[in-house]
Amino acid sequence: MRKLILAASALALMSGAALATEVDGTVAKFNPAVRVITLTNGESFTIPRDVAIPPQLAPGKRVAIDQHDNGAKIESVMVDAAS
Template sequence: MSKIILAASALSIMAGAAFASPANGIVGNINTGTRVITLESGKSFTIPHDVALPAIQAGDTVSLQLNDEGDKVQAVLR
C-alpha cells in the first residue's frame, strides 16, 4: 500500500512540474525595442531575447507561456 502512495506522490509532483503557467490577454501596448508587452489588464511582461517575438500589435490577443515560477516568459503565442 505504501508503495502505491509513494508512486502516486512522485507522479503528481512530476506532472505538476511539467506544465508552465499561461498569461492570456489583449495587448494594450508593445515596445519592441525593450521587448515589453503590457496587457490591457495592466500586467507587463519582458520578453527575453531567446524567445521569439511574433508580429503583434495593440488589440491582439496573446498567450504568454511562463515558467513554473511565473516570473519568466518562455513563449509568446498569438
C-alpha cells in the same frame, strides 16, 4: 516496487505542471525596442531575447504568454490568429 515508481512519476508530473502558468489577454502596447508587452489589464511582461516574438504581435491582438517558475521566466508568446 512498481506501484511506488508509478506514484513517484505521477507526483513528479503534477508538481511540474503546477509551476507553469499561462497569462491570456489583449495587447494594449508593444515596445519592440525593449521587448515589453503591456496588456489591457495593465500587466506588463519583458520578453527575454531567447524567446521568439511573433511578427503579427500588435495592439488589439489576443496573446497567450507562457511563464515558468511562478512568473520568473517567460517561455513563449503566442498570438491568437483569430484576433
